[in-house]
Amino acid sequence: MSGDKPKTYSIKELACDFGVTPRTLRHYEDQGLISPERQGQNRIYSAEDRVRLAWILRGKRVGFSLSEIGEMLDLYDLGDGREKQRAVTAERCRDRIRALEAQRDDINATIEELQEFSELISNLKRDKKKGVWIRRDTGQPLQKYEP
Amino acid sequence: MSGDKPKTYSIKELACDFGVTPRTLRHYEDQGLISPERQGQNRIYSAEDRVRLAWILRGKRVGFSLSEIGEMLDLYDLGDGREKQRAVTAERCRDRIRALEAQRDDINATIEELQEFSELISNLKRDKKKGVWIRRDTGQPLQKYEP
DNA sequence: ACCGAGGTTGACGTTAACGTAAACGTTAAC
DNA sequence: GTTAACGTTTACGTTAACGTCAACCTCGGT
Structure with missing residues (x-):
């Protein structure tokens, strides 16, 4: 049916x-x-x-x-189901979660920096007289990494 | 000084x-x-x-x-600073950002599933009569992946 | 003079995650 | 019946990101 x-x-x-x-x-x-x-x-x-x-x-x-993925999938198989084993499993789970959260923080930081930088170069313009790059927003000249 | x-x-x-x-x-x-x-x-x-x-x-x-990191670092060196080049650079920047955001979504999804699972096995208990695992919260027996 | 602690440049080894190719079996289509 | 499109196993090749080791320099201390 x-x-x-x-x-x-x-x-x-x-x-x-x-x-x-x-x-x-x-x-x-x-x-x-x-x-x-x-x-x-x-x-x-x-x-x-x-x-x-x-x-x-x-x-x-x-x-x-x-192999890490393998371990995580093994978690889903619950081992032999003994109390202790399950406690370990749950703790490993939380370890992974913490690692992932740390990674997410890294990603956010990277995104922010890329964002800033992307905006910076989009707002960049040339000062004809001095032949130097300045920011359209602040009017500040470019500091490090001048081209 | x-x-x-x-x-x-x-x-x-x-x-x-x-x-x-x-x-x-x-x-x-x-x-x-x-x-x-x-x-x-x-x-x-x-x-x-x-x-x-x-x-x-x-x-x-x-x-x-x-090598990807190398490319990203190259971005910071701004190439030769020509307008077109800078536009490309900024666009690549945004590409990276989008990829990172997608990755962050993946991470969040993974965290959620691990969280759920971790809670599930913490709330699991044994039904002595039937010799089967049931959830302390819902009282439901375990579905897939029974050990 | 000699030693140990640091540095250097090759150059080969290792691991993970597949790619790629060889040699072969099965089924459906023509 | 043979060709094409799929599947199989076995096995060697490849790339990235280093590890490891040899053979060497060089400097401050004893």
């Missing part, structure tokens, strides 16, 4: 859906990040695999290595 | 100040990211070099490659 054909994907389908190559997916499998089912030899990817892959790729975009 | 000894740094000083190795600094120099002065053979790093290095390392932390 409802779950007749849960929609699966071939390796190439899934790959170009996400803008990567089949080789990449096989590589992720070698690293234990995804384990699609098989029809004979061929890999069959499920909707869950899609979600996992999305996670992996976002992990990559924010700068994690494959 | 004011600028007597503008404070310089040896390679090792600067390196451990930033928690990297001298080799790393030489490598960055090979890639054209910093060009310290020389006293004979020895490298002498200035305060400006320090700032540059800080920029480089933050660039790394947010996931840029050395």
